[in-house]
Amino acid sequence: MTEKKTKKRKVGNLLGLAVLSYLVQGPQHPYELSRMLRENEDGRSIKFNHGSLYMVVQQLAKAGFVTEQETTREGRRPERTVYALTDAGRKEQHDWLRELVEEPEHEYPRFVAALSLIGALHPDEAVELLRHRLERLREQSAEIRAMVDGTVAAGVHPLFLVEEEYRLALLTADQAFTERFITQITDPENGWAPAWARFHERQDP
Numbered sequence: 721m722t723e724k725k726t727k728k729r730k731v732g733n734l735l736g737l738a739v740l741s742y743l744v745q746g747p748q749h750p751y752e753l754s755r756m757l758r759e760n761e762d763g764r765s766i767k768f769n770h771g772s773l774y775m776v777v778q779q780l781a782k783a784g785f786v787t788e789q790e791t792t793r794e795g796r797r798p799e800r801t802v803y804a805l806t807d808a809g810r811k812e813q814h815d816w817l818r819e820l821v822e823e824p825e826h827e828y829p830r831f832v833a834a835l836s837l838i839g840a841l842h843p844d845e846a847v848e849l850l851r852h853r854l855e856r857l858r859e860q861s862a863e864i865r866a867m868v869d870g871t872v873a874a875g876v877h878p879l880f881l882v883e884e885e886y887r888l889a890l891l892t893a894d895q896a897f898t899e900r901f902i903t904q905i906t907d908p909e910n911g912w913a914p915a916w917a918r919f920h921e922r923q924d925p
Contacts, residue, residue: 727819730783735768735776737820740785741811747789747804750777765883777803785809818829831894842920843905843913850905854898861891882919 742748742756754773757763768776771795780786781803789804803815838846868884907914 727815731779731785733776733779734766734771735772736780736785737813738762738766738768739773739776739780741817742807743786743803743805744810744813747802749800749802750774751800755778760880771876780809782806783808783812784810817875839916839919843916847902847905847913850902854895854902857891857895858896861888861895864888864891917922 725834732898738757742753748756750773750793754768754770757766757773760842762768777786781788785806786803786809787806789802791799791801841849864884864887868878868881870887871881903911
């Protein structure tokens with residue numbers, strides 16, 4: 721099965737999509753955009769800081785997706801430029817978001833990289849580390865579940881926490897895989913540990 725090639729975009733940083741999405745609500749200056757990103761805890765999903773946000777806004781402006789609407793100054797404070805979404809920016813935001821929702825993309829998770837090389841560890845060490853991982857996965861799941869439940873109880877619609885539900889689903893799948901992998905290694909009858917350990921014995925000088 722062939723993987724559909726994703727479209728190459730003038731601005732590829734996902735922070736750009738977040739900016740475009742917030743500007744759909746109306747013109748904003750970068751300081752206000754930064755506040756909205758922080759208040760909505762978008763940093764849990766998209767990496768950003770003050771400098772990267774300003775850089776992305778400039779890239780969006782250069783690409784024609786946003787335009788300077790006005791520049792204001794309050795007292796001795798630096799000038800603040802308000803940016804508005806262009807028609808091209810509105811189209812880009814919609815097209816980009818549609819692509820991300822519709823098309824699965826091949827990613828390179830750190831744990832997958834570790835699994836591809838885990839045979840370099842002795843099975844006893846691998847099992848110990850996997851059990852530690854399992855504990856941390858359970859802790860993370862409990863923290864996110866408590867956060868989601870508390871936020872919903874405070875009156876926030878679950879739609880605005882759907883990315884956290886997705887994280888929980890990934891954590892649940894990770895836990896199930898890790899538990900199964902530990903069993904595959906340690907099963908007293910058909911476990912992989914003996915053959916795996918013999919491989920290490922052959923590698924010893």
